[in-house]
Amino acid sequence: MNVISDLVTWTSLKRPDMVADLFTYVCHETPSDDKALLDAGLAWIEKWLHERLGKPDSRRHVDGGAWGDILILDYATDNEDDAWVTALCHYDTVWSAGTLTQWHPTIEGDRFSGPGAFDMKAGTVQLVWALKASKELGMPLPNVRLVLTGDEEVGSPSSRPVIEREALRSDAVLVFEASADGAVKTARKGVGLFQIQITGREAHAGLDPEAGVSAIDEMARVIVELHAQTDMDNGTTVNVGLVKGGTRPNVTAGTATAELDIRVSSEGEARRIDAVLDNLATRHPEAVLTVTGGWNRPVMPRSLQTGKLFSTAQAAATQLGFDLNETSVGGASDGNIAAALGLPVLDGLGAIGDGAHARNEWISIDGMLERTCLTSALLAELHYDSKLPTPERLLTEHRLQRANSRH
Numbered sequence: 001m002n003v004i005s006d007l008v009t010w011t012s013l014k015r016p017d018m019v020a021d022l023f024t025y026v027c028h029e030t031p032s033d034d035k036a037l038l039d040a041g042l043a044w045i046e047k048w049l050h051e052r053l054g055k056p057d058s059r060r061h062v063d064g065g066a067w068g069d070i071l072i073l074d075y076a077t078d079n080e081d082d083a084w085v086t087a088l089c090h091y092d093t094v095w096s097a098g099t100l101t102q103w104h105p106t107i108e109g110d111r112f113s114g115p116g117a118f119d120m121k122a123g124t125v126q127l128v129w130a131l132k133a134s135k136e137l138g139m140p141l142p143n144v145r146l147v148l149t150g151d152e153e154v155g156s157p158s159s160r161p162v163i164e165r166e167a168l169r170s171d172a173v174l175v176f177e178a179s180a181d182g183a184v185k186t187a188r189k190g191v192g193l194f195q196i197q198i199t200g201r202e203a204h205a206g207l208d209p210e211a212g213v214s215a216i217d218e219m220a221r222v223i224v225e226l227h228a229q230t231d232m233d234n235g236t237t238v239n240v241g242l243v244k245g246g247t248r249p250n251v252t253a254g255t256a257t258a259e260l261d262i263r264v265s266s267e268g269e270a271r272r273i274d275a276v277l278d279n280l281a282t283r284h285p286e287a288v289l290t291v292t293g294g295w296n297r298p299v300m301p302r303s304l305q306t307g308k309l310f311s312t313a314q315a316a317a318t319q320l321g322f323d324l325n326e327t328s329v330g331g332a333s334d335g336n337i338a339a340a341l342g343l344p345v346l347d348g349l350g351a352i353g354d355g356a357h358a359r360n361e362w363i364s365i366d367g368m369l370e371r372t373c374l375t376s377a378l379l380a381e382l383h384y385d386s387k388l389p390t391p392e393r394l395l396t397e398h399r400l401q402r403a404n405s406r407h
């Protein structure tokens, strides 16, 4: 038997163990906004990793402050010159504490459903079992750095600098976020989160209307202008998703606020939107408008390096007898942060399933086995891959500065 059929056989034998690990992991609730649960979840993850993979060669624990802590575990080869691959996994979920009491994990046939299974606990289980498979079957492995973060679902406020630091010291970045119908994600949009505040002047709307300056009237005009910036052909969407203002029907509104989610596919579009926001003006000279917020995650373009990494993954899938597709998506992840550093990034290597952030999120167990094999085969290929050329590294500093320019 060749190593690929050994891998497929080994993985199928471990199916019950993998499902059990996912079950236990999902039963540890890890909402992004509950530090105590995040701490307990991360402690369990570390113990579980120790059981499955043994002691890491190096361990770094970074305090996440109000958000989840960050744990970095290095699994090194015997050769320092082997390629370094950083694997990004977030352990936080969008599900609040107590969700499990109404929604217990279920297994029906090939489907496993439970809070956080698809986004992205199954992805982490796959990676861990892929590393275990590679070790037990004696397959080649690069140096692997596992970065576990607990604030991805809230925009990675604490983990971002840590992800940047750790990813920079690697040759490729693999992100075990959920797939898109099995396709990996080689491009993601950048996301801007902005707030607009308008201050006007209150007055009696019936008795003294001319004394008032309506913040709501001003905001309505601004919203129309902002929504007009959506440009589907260029991949730009502008959504004012939350508006508040005023106090009573018979009072001219003194204040109004709006919250925006903006997605762009290119740096050029991000700069265009920046200019629009900088030039927003009120019609009434006495109304005051301020814009706060910024670009939360930079655009993840499909770079040449990422294309090469995808080809490597495709070749690994071919060895396993299936086709691997790629796609670009509007959602952002920590892959955007790594891509902005100029690194090759392959995202969406995680679960096959559906329903991220929805009450029915589920994963395919067969898919979990297939992706485990894919990860092992990909890591074997990356072991042989040469390091990034130096010019790419030189560009990295510059890109890091640009990525941070709006923070």
Ligand SMILES: [Zn+2]
Binding pocket: 090, 119, 120, 152, 177, 178, 333
């Ligand atoms: Zn996720």
